[in-house]
Amino acid sequence: MLRIRNLCKTFHKNTVNEKIVFNGFSLDVQEGDFITIIGSNGAGKSTLLNMISGSIEADDGSVLLKDKDLSDQPEYKRTRSIGRVFQDPTMGTSPSMNIIENLSMAMNKGKKFNFSMGVSKKDIPLFEKLLAPLSLGLEEQLYTKVGLLSGGQRQSLSLLMATLSSPNILLLDEHTAALDPKTSERIIELTEKIVTEQKMTTLMVTHNLNQAISLGNRLLMMHKGEIVLDIRGEEKKKLTIPKLLTYFEKNQSKDLISDRLLFS
Numbered sequence: 378m379l380r381i382r383n384l385c386k387t388f389h390k391n392t393v394n395e396k397i398v399f400n401g402f403s404l405d406v407q408e409g410d411f412i413t414i415i416g417s418n419g420a421g422k423s424t425l426l427n428m429i430s431g432s433i434e435a436d437d438g439s440v441l442l443k444d445k446d447l448s449d450q451p452e453y454k455r456t457r458s459i460g461r462v463f464q465d466p467t468m469g470t471s472p473s474m475n476i477i478e479n480l481s482m483a484m485n486k487g488k489k490f491n492f493s494m495g496v497s498k499k500d501i502p503l504f505e506k507l508l509a510p511l512s513l514g515l516e517e518q519l520y521t522k523v524g525l526l527s528g529g530q531r532q533s534l535s536l537l538m539a540t541l542s543s544p545n546i547l548l549l550d551e552h553t554a555a556l557d558p559k560t561s562e563r564i565i566e567l568t569e570k571i572v573t574e575q576k577m578t579t580l581m582v583t584h585n586l587n588q589a590i591s592l593g594n595r596l597l598m599m600h601k602g603e604i605v606l607d608i609r610g611e612e613k614k615k616l617t618i619p620k621l622l623t624y625f626e627k628n629q630s631k632d633l634i635s636d637r638l639l640f641s
């Protein structure tokens with residue numbers, strides 16, 4: 378599904394602030410893989426997702442999605458096949474538009490003339506059906522401007538919107554980190570439900586080791602632009618936090634284990 382080859386990225390090249398983040402990063406993701414990604418601050422997790430989605434341009438290397446080279450495609454074209462949810466709940470939705478308008482926009486993503494098609498009343502029952510299982514009462518607030526919703530409500534909506542047009546890949550970057558524990562748990566349940574039901578290929582960055590262990594079929598640990606741990610299938614099912622910590626200690630230096638990783 379996704380083939381990343383030899384990605385290189387240096388910020389502020391040839392200046393005193395030069396920062397080499399990736400120097401030949403490669404990764405293969407199979408169709409239907411649900412991969413959780415953990416790693417120290419500054420490891421390059423967000424930069425990786427940004428280079429896949431096109432919001433940051435790689436210096437070198439290639440990103441192939443379904444055998445199609447994305448390297449020359451601008452970000453707005455990639456959004457047709459890539460769904461994203463960010464850490465900040467305000468980023469995935471449009472605050473001045475109501476819930477129906479936001480969902481319509483997401484549903485028409487990738488279609489030609491999607492703005493002129495506007496909101497269709499016939500989609501309302503579908504939207505109500507999508508929103509009701511969230512148990513957030515959103516199906517009764519279809520005409521409420523999204524800017525007035527809570528962070529958890531907005532993030533639930535962002536997740537629905539990111540997955541509504543069945544993208545080839547879903548990229549989640551700490552999408553529950555800004556939410557309270559209960560809401561975070563809810564969003565995680567929703568994530569698991571959507572990803573499993575739609576068999577969606579997913580990369581999910583998290584600092585929560587419990588989430589990283591319990592979700593998905595493969596776990597990657599990144600450090601300084603490299604994959605330092607890659608555990609999948611049966612081996613992943615047997616993972617526990619103490620086991621994971623032993624892996625870190627065996628394989629890498631102590632600076633891999635950040636306080637955020639341990640205590641989130």
Ligand SMILES: Nc1ncnc2c1ncn2[C@@H]1O[C@H](COP(=O)(O)OP(=O)(O)OP(=O)(O)O)[C@@H](O)[C@H]1O
Pocket residue numbers: 388389396398416417418419420421422423424425
């Ligand atoms: N736009 C940018 N300009 C300059 N440097 C950047 C930019 N984006 C990222 N970096 C640098 O690249 C490195 C990797 O950052 P990135 O945000 O990908 O890390 P991360 O693994 O997502 O960390 P965190 O867990 O803190 O979110 C960091 O040193 C960061 O300062």
Ligand SMILES: [Mg+2]
Pocket residue numbers: 422423424
């Ligand atoms: Mg990040």
